[in-house]
Amino acid sequence: MSDPRIEPDEPRPEDVAPDDALDQALDDVPAGPSRAARFRAAAGRAGERARELDRSPALQRVVKRLRGVLPGDAHFGDPLSLGGARHVEAAGRAIVGLTGDRPGVVRELGLGGVQLWQSVLESFGRGIGEHEVALVFTDLVDFSRWSLAAGDDEVLRVLRQVGEAWEPPMTTRAGTIVKRLGDGLMVAFADPAAALDAVVEARDRLSALDVPDWRPRMRAGIHLGWPRRVGGDYLGVAVNVAARLGDAGRADEILISGDVLRRLDARTVETKRRRRIHLKGAPEGLEIHQVLSTSR
Template sequence: MNAANQRPDLIDALRKAREQLPGDPAFGDPLSVSGPGGARAVARAADRIVGDTPSAAREIGFGALQIWQAMLERVGRGKGSEEVTVMFTDLVAFSKWSLSAGDGATLELLRGVAKAIEPPIADRGGHVVKRMGDGVMAVFDSPDRAVGAAIQAKRNLEKVEVGGYTPRMRVGLHTGSPREIGGDWLGVDVTIAARVMEAGGNGHTMLSEATLDALRPETLAQLGMGVKPYRRSFFAAPMSGVPEDLRIFRLSRG
């Protein structure tokens, strides 16, 4: 039985089967099981029981939780009553640099990054929900202030340098109605914001169409910025856990 549980071909088949199920087929990754509450809390408990080693039992369990999460979203339990703009940030190729730089330089860099990006978030009414190593998740009650914070944070980051290395950061912004539970924010809109960030490649600031539509008409002009449609590479894997018609835009200097 244990041998079958560890069979790579069986695990791969179950992962492919999860792509046909409702909900996010990436459910169970570190991002999707972060934060308290609901299916994620059960997922973390399951992860502790079965461990993080790939196995058939793990995929079956997360498949069931994936469906449960999708059902909660459909009946509104994953939606909040207020619209917010969710921001995710991430340093490009940070892990590779950190391996060669060492712990001391890594800690120095992360402190410099925090001092660069967190004040613009707080100054514009944003709230850092959690820090995730080299990135943060934050929420704003205004998409305009969220965009302003992203721009200022990246400008501040240009002044951060450790041992001749200056980090690059990608940012993703999405506006929706996630649900706030125990100080965390959960729901499909959070997943979308994370996927929008992932589209930022080597250090771009990306907006979902929902965020772009929610901006005041004059905001981008006042910030000296414009937008360009994001076109996914033909060879890029499709985004998981997001609507098929999701449109993303890249912020550019106007």
């Protein structure tokens, strides 16, 4: 028996096909922008604002400064540092792939997080390299000021002389030159004693150079650790500490960590503890010593 409340020609709800129901629902939408259209417009405006913030030079500078004080390699994210097969490199490649090659706040925050992640793993003895390495960073003091007035030709001539002065002591002691940093070097040694001997000789050879209006003087830092080898480079907290030691030195000064000092023959080196140096991103309790003389 049919329901007298439903007209014979009116379809019952259960007889309405899904497509017909959708058409009826759309017919009931009042004229003007729909809720979905308004949502899409708002989302578009929010997305554009987010892109503007991501491209903000001021915010990018803030995030890069933050990465500079975090433990680990503040340059993590370049093609060389992402060339490994470990999970950290894979995460870095994923971030670069999602954000593209353009600089941005989101990209820097993501890479900074992976940088910090790697340093935490290394603090627990994970994610480190397979071999102990003595890392050396050298730098020419006051080079930037002199080079501005010297001109490109003179700078190139002097840098060639500097390379001839301080690279042979490194390579003849089985040191591997990892990077030439313009006015500096990064060198890796298997033996901390060989690293110190090379740096001392390089400093002595450099002092013999005759450059008009400037005296080439070197500062250096040496640290011992287990950095990860990626391609032709080394990455990790040990690299960061060695670089900071090199930056913290004065003209003609060689700074070494306590880890290096404990591997040297105490009869061949005289040192002085430097207690007023604070290295950003360095492990807590790091000992810093100034090399006063060697007798090797």
